[in-house]
Amino acid sequence: MTKLNDLIAGVIRKEVLAMSAYHVADAEGLIKLDAMENPYEWPEDIKTHWLETLRDCPLNRYPDPGARRLAATIKRLNGLDESVALLLGNGSDEIIQLLLMALPQGSSVLSPEPGFVMYKQLSCCLGLNYIGVPLQSEDFSLDLPAMMAAIEKHRPKLIFLAYPNNPTGNLFDRAAIDAIIEKAPGLVVIDEAYEPFADSSYIEMLERYQNLLVMRTVSKLGLAGLRLGYLFGTPELIGQLDKIRLPYNINVLTQFSAEFALNHKTLFDQQTRLIRSERAFVFAELNAVNGITAYPSMANFILFRAPAGRANAIFANLKHQRILIKNLSPQGGILEDCLRVTIGKPDENAAFLFALNQSLISHL
Numbered sequence: 001m002t003k004l005n006d007l008i009a010g011v012i013r014k015e016v017l018a019m020s021a022y023h024v025a026d027a028e029g030l031i032k033l034d035a036m037e038n039p040y041e042w043p044e045d046i047k048t049h050w051l052e053t054l055r056d057c058p059l060n061r062y063p064d065p066g067a068r069r070l071a072a073t074i075k076r077l078n079g080l081d082e083s084v085a086l087l088l089g090n091g092s093d094e095i096i097q098l099l100l101m102a103l104p105q106g107s108s109v110l111s112p113e114p115g116f117v118m119y120k121q122l123s124c125c126l127g128l129n130y131i132g133v134p135l136q137s138e139d140f141s142l143d144l145p146a147m148m149a150a151i152e153k154h155r156p157k158l159i160f161l162a163y164p165n166n167p168t169g170n171l172f173d174r175a176a177i178d179a180i181i182e183k184a185p186g187l188v189v190i191d192e193a194y195e196p197f198a199d200s201s202y203i204e205m206l207e208r209y210q211n212l213l214v215m216r217t218v219s220k221l222g223l224a225g226l227r228l229g230y231l232f233g234t235p236e237l238i239g240q241l242d243k244i245r246l247p248y249n250i251n252v253l254t255q256f257s258a259e260f261a262l263n264h265k266t267l268f269d270q271q272t273r274l275i276r277s278e279r280a281f282v283f284a285e286l287n288a289v290n291g292i293t294a295y296p297s298m299a300n301f302i303l304f305r306a307p308a309g310r311a312n313a314i315f316a317n318l319k320h321q322r323i324l325i326k327n328l329s330p331q332g333g334i335l336e337d338c339l340r341v342t343i344g345k346p347d348e349n350a351a352f353l354f355a356l357n358q359s360l361i362s363h364l
């Protein structure tokens, strides 16, 4: 055994040895409100039509390495012309990894915290110098002076800003973001994973800033199982990044299915509208619960604060009542006592709110 341990310590990079694997909670038998998934399925007739499309899918051939049809559909839906190029990834997680792999060794990467965990996880795994700049504790807004000072000090090659932010759900102030893009010595990625639930985007700013990249995903829209993310930027920059993309990273089933789904975008728009109206309902109901503070969200989830010291017990009690949400309290800092719930179907949201009230009563 020690020989094997020595072998592993000798061949695996220390950054990897120090990491823990990305944990995904087992949701078997639970109402799943932990991972920002769209709760709605497709109507039967759409499913049938989709399966017919897949019948012509050439599984024996490698997929189109440029996924040209799908790429053209995405550009058309976003009203983009030749001045903007597009890179597709196996989820936006893969795009984050690819961006980080392109950086010189030892580069600094900067992001506000709390933020999306993959920025830090993948930076550390690649041996990059990750800098987290705390958000303001009252409302999770950007601390612009702290961001500017960190940019000055660390000269980051890459800055990630999630817009809206995960896990806090808010949109950062646009004037602050503009100031960061203008000050940045390197690239700024605006991660718009929750764009379907917000009314604000940086796509139109691509013309203005050459160091700006806008990243999107179909996951939160309702296609998390397909694994498709995309990145918009200048053709020159995207061309460089495209060199390190694995040639067949978007499999043929994803290419066909995403193309089909995006051509039925009105279906997703309907579902998104339902989720947004439920978000308003859950937000109001949460804030009506004694001891709970919910934070305003422009995403498909809501972050809320439990009475001090009670988040772990509430999380466990909800799970006992078959409701799975996300407990952020163990992360500590300004997330201490915080939990995050994804907006589900109306009956799931009602079950969550009922169970939350129960958990508070049972712990008095």
Ligand SMILES: *Cc1c(COP(=O)(O)O)cnc(C)c1O
Binding pocket: 036, 090, 091, 092, 093, 094, 116, 162, 165, 166, 191, 193, 216, 217, 218, 219, 224, 228, 229
């Ligand atoms: C969920 C999420 C992603 C990951 O999306 P995938 O395309 O499923 O990999 C990226 N960024 C943020 C902020 C997210 O919340």
